[in-house]
Every structure is written in structure tokens, then in C-alpha cells.
Amino acid sequence: MNTEILGVIAQIVLMVVLAYPIGKYISKVFKGEKVWSDFMTPIEKIMYKLGGVDPTEEMNWKQFLKALLVINLFWFFWGMILLVSQGVLPLNPDGNLGQSVHQAFNTCISFLVNCNLQHYSGESGLSYLTQLFVIMLFQFITAATGMAAMAGIMKALAAKTTKTIGNFWYFLVRSCTRVLLPICLVIGFILIIEGTPMGFDGKMEVTTIEGQTQYVSQGPTAAIVPIKQLGTNGGGYFGVNSSHPLENPTYLTNMIECWAILILPMAMVFAFGFYLKRKKLAYSIFGVMLFAYLAGVWINVSQETGGNPRIDAMGIAQDNGAMEGKEVRLGSAATALWSVTTTVTSNGSVNGMHDSTMPLSGMIEMLNMQINTWFGGVGVGWMNYFTFIIIAVFISGLMVGRTPEFLGKKIEAREMKIATIVALLHPFVILVGTSLAAYLYVHAPSFVENEGGWLNNPGFHGLSEMLYEFTSCAANNGSGFEGLGDNTWFWNYSCGIVLILSRYLPIVGQVAIAGLLANKKYVPESAGTLKTDTVTFGVMTFAVIFIVAALSFFPVQALSTIAEHFSL
Structure with a gap:
């Protein structure tokens, strides 16, 4: 076995082993139990006071969602103002210009919904001010928003009968101060030691071995990369993301950054088991x-x-394998592992170009995002799986003649309607968006040409590029097949609409389901109760998820990645 494969195995083992204790810790944080990070309490109290909120006030699911949506709307306007005016604001030693309105709209929406789709190059498209006070700030807030939403659902499901699901602000602040910030500091120190820059100087002038002058961007990279990975954000400080030698300088930083992508989504599954005291169910979902x-x-x-x-x-x-689009210092196996890790989550960072991976690898990358339930984003990944649990419980109950129940609550028409809408929304926006783009490319060439043309690779791969873009948006991922010219009016606005629909409608639906279930009378388990913590039910849920994805996406995959594979 070569060292590259050993590196892959080591990273996976490190993720799985540490997810359990971190999940247990997260459960205690959301329950308000005593933990080592209680020294943050005075700082949290100041934040609550400045925000004018009472963290002890219980919210029903409608109040919870209102708080979530209002704070996101505020930060949208904050980001738009800073992005379009960054050219005249401080902390801009390289003199980067402000973004256009449609590019700022796309950037703002993208980072607010935890997608981090970038239709700009990081080092030339943003100033240090907007990197810190838009990009990094949003990366903390959006990750914490997903964690807070899951915490509310866990609190709702843990109660036998209740009208409230906790306090959004309490969960939001604790997610930042007790979970995201401490781990980010540790990762940041490791990156600095390994050579990732951390400063506010302008571009560094260097002389190449050919005697030519080259300007190398620097900046506060080590502050932004940790939360980019840990919060399943993925937006690169540099245009080429973690394939850049300053953003990801060594094999050790590559392992740490890849580990950081998946550790919290894994841990949140265990946190669910600890919070509800149903570890067996968590093991089934995790498996x-x-x-x-x-x-x-x-x-x-x-x-x-x-x-x-x-x-x-x-x-x-x-x-060394297929090395096109990969970094020699990392190797093909490390890039392959990262490509799966970043797409089973809503991370989207890359350490090599997905556009250059083999067709079947591209199929897996897209399929991970099209399914969008294997770990997923911080908090929202488990929530997507929760949607399919509701569907699987209902179908299984009908198949075996038992009352559809989950955690002592009956699954009825309202919950099924919401779960079905959420499940079908994902393929709907992806396929409609791809169809529209393909139609315009074929039947409106003058429109496409006026936007600079979209595809460098027509044919099977060109369809893959457009399909990948909308898949990435809908999955809140942000990676791309970068042969696509996407910084245009059409792609900025169409992707922005998909981003909004795919982030907020599922969260609204999933929190609503939890709120409706929480308000129902608790039914104790009996011999007639369908067990949801067994291997059999786990297989059933997997089958439901896979069948929905296969039926929805196999035709377009057959015309793109699969067709390209057989053409090699």
C-alpha cells in the first residue's frame, strides 16, 4: 500500500474517531450543561445585551424562523454596501475595485446561504476589509445559523410535547463562541506555523528564477481558511482555493483542512444522539x-x-495517476479524497480542479450534491436527512401496516406534504436551471455571445459544467467545473435565485416539521411501533434517498458525465 493511500486512510480515521467526543461536547453546549468553554459566558452576555435579546426567552417555531430570516436579511444589506464600495474603503492596499451590483448580489447571497460560490477571484476581487468583515463574518454566521436550526429541531424532538423549540439567539451565539471559534484558533495556529500568511501588507514583489518580477498576494489568509473549512463554507481566500500553495502549503495543512471540512457534520450526527439520548438512532444514521x-x-x-x-x-x-489539475505536492489520491469530502458536505473548497477529474469522479462529486444528505453542511446536512427519515417512516409504515411514528410522534399529512415539497425542491431547481441554460446556449447564441460565451468545453462536458453549477448552488456547495464562464448577468442572478430557494425553503420546512411534531401528543412506543434505529430502517432510508436521486438525476447524468466516460 503506497503512502498516498495511507494518508487517505489516516484522514478518514481521524475524522471518525474525533467526531464522537466533539458531538458529545456540542450536545452539552446546546443543552446548557457545564463545559470547559464556560469562561465565554461574560462575553456572550455582552453580545446579548448589545443585540437587545433575551437568551432565556423560549420561541415557538414561527418566532424561531422569524429571527433566523431577519438577521440574514440584515447581513445581506450589510454585505451589499461593503462589496460595491470596497474600492473607496480602508484595508485595500492593492487597490481592488468595488464589485458590480449583480456580482455583489451573487457574492452576498452565496456567502449568506453557506454556499460560497465565487464568481470572482479572491485575491483580486476583494479587499482585506471585505475578506474579513463580509466573507469571514458571514462564514461564522451562516455556519452558526445551520447549527442553531438543528439545535432547535433537536430540542423540539427531545420534548414529549411542547410549543417551543428554544431560543435562536442562544443557539447562534453559542455555536460561534463555544464550537466554531475555539477549533478555528487551533487550526489557524497550525496554518501559520506551516507557512500560511497572516498580515495586512500588500502584494509581495518577488523575482522568479527566470529573472522576471512577480507580485504575490498575501493578507490575513490564516484567519479566514479555518472557518472556511470548519463551517462547511469553502470560499477560498485565493482564486484557486486550497490548491494555492499559500492557502494550503504542505501535506499536513492539507490533512488538517480536509479533516476540518467533515468533522462538524459528522459530530452533529452524534450530537443528535446525545441530545435526544438515542445513541442507537444516531449510530444508524451515521452508518x-x-x-x-x-x-x-x-x-x-x-x-x-x-x-x-x-x-x-x-x-x-x-x-502518479491522472495529474491534470492537481498539485504535485499533494498527489492524486489526496485530491480524490478532498473531492468527495467537499461534496458530501456543503463545503465546496478544492485542492485541485474538479473540472479536470475523471468523468466518473465528476459524476460522484455531482451525485453527492444532488443527494445532499450524506453529512451535508453543519447542521443542515442532518436536517436534510431528517426530511427523508419522515418520508421513509411514512412509506415503511404503509408497507408493514404500522402507524407512521417518529420519536413518539405520529407522522401525518401535513408533515408528509412539507417533507415531500422539500425533497422535490432540490432536483426541481437544479434541473430547471440546467434546462434553461442549455436552451439559451443552443437557441439564443447571440445572448450567450454577448455575455462572453459560457463554455470552453462544448458537448458532454459542457452540459456537465452547467449541471454542476446549478447542482453546486442548490446544495449550498460552491465548487464548480471552472471551464464555465460564470461571472455574467445570467449566471449571477440565476444562481442567486437558486441559492435563496435552496437554503431558506428547506430550513423553513424542516423547522416547521419539527415544530408541528413537538406540539403533538407523545405516544409511548409499543409492539406496533416502527423501529427507526435498526439496520433495516437505515437501509430503507438509504433506498428512499437513492431512488429519489436516481430517478431525478440519472437521465441528465447519462447525457453528461456517463456519456463522457464511455467516450474516453
Whole structure:
């Protein structure tokens, strides 16, 4: 076994082993139990006082959602103002200009919804001020928003019968101060030691070995990269993200950053088990997610380390695998692992170009986002799985003649309608968006040409590029097949609309389901209760998820990634 494969195994083991204790800690944080980070209490009290909120006030699910949506609307206007005017604001030593309105709209929405889709190049598209007070700020807030939403759902499901689901502000602040900030500080120190820059100087002038002058961007990179990874955000400080040697300088930083992507989504599954005192159910959910993740890792690692058959046909050795679009210091296996890790979550960061991966690897990357339930974003990944649990409980109950119940609450028509709408919204926005883009490309060439053209790779791969863009938006991922020219009026606005719909409608639906279930009378488990913490039910849930995804996306995958694979 070569060292690259050992590195892949080591990273996965590190994720799984540490997810359990971190999940237990997160559960205690949201329950308000005594933890080592209680020294943050005075700072939190100041934040509550400045915000004019009472963290002890219980909210019903409608009040909870109102607080969530209002704070996100406020930060949208905050971001728009700073992004369009950054050219005249301080902390801009490189003189970067303000963004256009449509680009600022896309950037603002993208980072607010935890997607971090970037239709700009980080080092030239933003100033240090907006990198810190828009990008980094939003990366903390949006990750904490997802965690707070999941905490509200856990509180609702843990109670036998209740009209309230906790306090949004309490969960939001604690997510930042007790979970995200401490781990980010540790990761940040490691990055600085390994060579990631942390300062406010302008571009560094260096002389290359050819004697030419080159300007290298610097800035507060080490402050932004940790929360980019840990909060499943993914927006790179540099345009090429974590394939940049300053953003990800060594194999150690690569391992730490890849670990940071998945550790909290994994831990949140265990946090659910500890919070509800149903660890067996958490193990079942974790097992399904881990199986799907490992299957994707196996396919992508084998595809990328196996090399490109067209290069083989030319008689050229590929000892290191398919290295197009990858960094030599990291290798093909590390890029393959990252490509799966970043797409089973809503992270979207890259340490190599997904546009250059093998077609079946691209299929797995897109399929992970199209399914959008294998770990997912911080908090919202489990919430997406929760939607399919509701559907699986209802279907299973009908199949075996038992009352559909989950955690002692009957699943009825209202919950099923909401869950179905949430489940079908995801493929709807992806396929409609891709269809519109493909139609315009074929039937409105003058419109596409006026926007500079979209595709560098027409044919099967061109369809993949457009499909990937809308898939990434809908999954709040943010990565892309970068052969697509996406900084245009059409892509900025169409992607922005998909981002809004795909972030807030599912959260509204999932919190509403939890609120409706919490308000119902608790029904003690009996011999007729459908068990949801068994391997059988886990397989059933996996089947429901896979069938919905297969029926929705197989036709377009067959016309894009699968067709490209067979054309090699």
C-alpha cells in the first residue's frame, strides 16, 4: 500500500474517531450543561445585551424562523454596501475595485446561504476589509445559523410535547463562541506555523528564477481558511482555493483542512444522539452516511490514481495517476479524497480542479450534491436527512401496516406534504436551471455571445459544467467545473435565485416539521411501533434517498458525465 493511500486512510480515521467526543461536547453546549468553554459566558452576555435579546426567552417555531430570516436579511444589506464600495474603503492596499451590483448580489447571497460560490477571484476581487468583515463574518454566521436550526429541531424532538423549540439567539451565539471559534484558533495556529500568511501588507514583489518580477498576494489568509473549512463554507481566500500553495502549503495543512471540512457534520450526527439520548438512532444514521461517503471515496480514489486511458493509449506512463489539475505536492489520491469530502458536505473548497477529474469522479462529486444528505453542511446536512427519515417512516409504515411514528410522534399529512415539497425542491431547481441554460446556449447564441460565451468545453462536458453549477448552488456547495464562464448577468442572478430557494425553503420546512411534531401528543412506543434505529430502517432510508436521486438525476447524468466516460 503506497503512502498516498495511507494518508487517505489516516484522514478518514481521524475524522471518525474525533467526531464522537466533539458531538458529545456540542450536545452539552446546546443543552446548557457545564463545559470547559464556560469562561465565554461574560462575553456572550455582552453580545446579548448589545443585540437587545433575551437568551432565556423560549420561541415557538414561527418566532424561531422569524429571527433566523431577519438577521440574514440584515447581513445581506450589510454585505451589499461593503462589496460595491470596497474600492473607496480602508484595508485595500492593492487597490481592488468595488464589485458590480449583480456580482455583489451573487457574492452576498452565496456567502449568506453557506454556499460560497465565487464568481470572482479572491485575491483580486476583494479587499482585506471585505475578506474579513463580509466573507469571514458571514462564514461564522451562516455556519452558526445551520447549527442553531438543528439545535432547535433537536430540542423540539427531545420534548414529549411542547410549543417551543428554544431560543435562536442562544443557539447562534453559542455555536460561534463555544464550537466554531475555539477549533478555528487551533487550526489557524497550525496554518501559520506551516507557512500560511497572516498580515495586512500588500502584494509581495518577488523575482522568479527566470529573472522576471512577480507580485504575490498575501493578507490575513490564516484567519479566514479555518472557518472556511470548519463551517462547511469553502470560499477560498485565493482564486484557486486550497490548491494555492499559500492557502494550503504542505501535506499536513492539507490533512488538517480536509479533516476540518467533515468533522462538524459528522459530530452533529452524534450530537443528535446525545441530545435526544438515542445513541442507537444516531449510530444508524451515521452508518448510512459513512457507507455512502466511503463508497464515493473508493470510486474517486481508484479513478484518479488509475490515470486517464487516453494518455495510456499514447504510451505515456502515469505513475502518479491522472495529474491534470492537481498539485504535485499533494498527489492524486489526496485530491480524490478532498473531492468527495467537499461534496458530501456543503463545503465546496478544492485542492485541485474538479473540472479536470475523471468523468466518473465528476459524476460522484455531482451525485453527492444532488443527494445532499450524506453529512451535508453543519447542521443542515442532518436536517436534510431528517426530511427523508419522515418520508421513509411514512412509506415503511404503509408497507408493514404500522402507524407512521417518529420519536413518539405520529407522522401525518401535513408533515408528509412539507417533507415531500422539500425533497422535490432540490432536483426541481437544479434541473430547471440546467434546462434553461442549455436552451439559451443552443437557441439564443447571440445572448450567450454577448455575455462572453459560457463554455470552453462544448458537448458532454459542457452540459456537465452547467449541471454542476446549478447542482453546486442548490446544495449550498460552491465548487464548480471552472471551464464555465460564470461571472455574467445570467449566471449571477440565476444562481442567486437558486441559492435563496435552496437554503431558506428547506430550513423553513424542516423547522416547521419539527415544530408541528413537538406540539403533538407523545405516544409511548409499543409492539406496533416502527423501529427507526435498526439496520433495516437505515437501509430503507438509504433506498428512499437513492431512488429519489436516481430517478431525478440519472437521465441528465447519462447525457453528461456517463456519456463522457464511455467516450474516453
